[in-house]
Amino acid sequence: MNDIVRKRPMAEAARITQMLDLALGADRFDRGPVPIEQLVVEYSTNTYPEERVEYVTGAPIDGCVGALVRGEDSPPKWAVLYHQDQSEGRKAYTVAHEMAHWVLHRHMLSDSIYCGVDDVFRGGGIDIEREADVFAANLLMPFNDFRANLPARERPGFDSLGKMASRYGVSLTAAILRWLEYTEVRALVVVSTDGYANWSKPSKPALRTGAFIRTRSDPFELPSDSIAARAEFNEETRAGIEQPPGTWFGEQVVEMAIRSDRYDREITILHLDDRGPVYQEEELVEDSFDQFFRFGEDRRR
Numbered sequence: 001m002n003d004i005v006r007k008r009p010m011a012e013a014a015r016i017t018q019m020l021d022l023a024l025g026a027d028r029f030d031r032g033p034v035p036i037e038q039l040v041v042e043y044s045t046n047t048y049p050e051e052r053v054e055y056v057t058g059a060p061i062d063g064c065v066g067a068l069v070r071g072e073d074s075p076p077k078w079a080v081l082y083h084q085d086q087s088e089g090r091k092a093y094t095v096a097h098e099m100a101h102w103v104l105h106r107h108m109l110s111d112s113i114y115c116g117v118d119d120v121f122r123g124g125g126i127d128i129e130r131e132a133d134v135f136a137a138n139l140l141m142p143f144n145d146f147r148a149n150l151p152a153r154e155r156p157g158f159d160s161l162g163k164m165a166s167r168y169g170v171s172l173t174a175a176i177l178r179w180l181e182y183t184e185v186r187a188l189v190v191v192s193t194d195g196y197a198n199w200s201k202p203s204k205p206a207l208r209t210g211a212f213i214r215t216r217s218d219p220f221e222l223p224s225d226s227i228a229a230r231a232e233f234n235e236e237t238r239a240g241i242e243q244p245p246g247t248w249f250g251e252q253v254v255e256m257a258i259r260s261d262r263y264d265r266e267i268t269i270l271h272l273d274d275r276g277p278v279y280q281e282e283e284l285v286e287d288s289f290d291q292f293f294r295f296g297e298d299r300r301r
């Protein structure tokens with residue numbers, strides 16, 4: 001097989017997942033997350049010893065969360081660096097992302113690659129950054145295990161999603177994004193700072209019914225009655241409150257939110273009912289879309 005051929009991230013992650021299932025048992029996540037730091041060194045050493053990843057280590061890499069560093073030899077050996085101040089969950093995701101660059105992209109790299117926060121956690125970067133994120137999510141949180149523990153029809157709150165984050169040793173945000181990929185319910189996540197959304201992602205059923213929020217590169221202001229805008233974080237708002245039509249969309253939503261002091265972020269989850277906006281008044285839906293557009297434009301001025 002020609003290694004220069006671009007390997008598909010999902011296929012490669014699936015192949016390694018299968019190998020781990022065989023070696024450690026399909027119930028391996030009951031005993032702990034993917035031992036990613038050990039995996040990247042052992043896997044690279046067993047497959048291409050001359051081009052292996054020699055070590056994984058924390059470092060004060062300015063402005064980046066991770067890096068795949070190229071050595072001087074020919075062919076080069078490599079090292080994976082992660083920013084030393086990351087939480088354990090973010091660190092695991094960063095190391096998996098750098099492993100992806102080694103598995104998928106090392107022959108395209110004539111130099112070391114340094115990855116920023118947008119590249120690693122949201123797949124916001126160029127093609128190879130998105131590929132590395134897809135690989136990392138598939139390797140650390142295989143869908144078959146995720147679905148078996150959080151069924152596609154279930155409506156989870158922060159407790160259930162937090163349990164999934166612990167199961168896979170990833171951040172809460174990473175677990176929420178993964179759940180949104182396969183869930184059959186209409187739901188969204190909005191991540192904001194001081195009531196201004198940094199980014200948002202809908203589930204596929206939510207997107208199909210027009211329930212999504214445009215953030216692009218500009219933050220927009222959350223509705224003034226939202227939990228995050230009111231900074232009202234308590235047990236009740238963590239569990240979820242009902243918000244009337246017109247607050248977020250032209251329909252009622254269940255809104256739940258928490259605040260992460262560590263990252264100075266609010267995480268809001270919106271659950272919409274299964275019927276979709278078919279039964280809603282069209283005018284209301286349009287109003288809320290206009291509203292979101294306006295927020296976006298205000299921020300650009």
Ligand SMILES: [Zn+2]
Nearest residue numbers: 115119129132
């Ligand atoms: Zn990267």
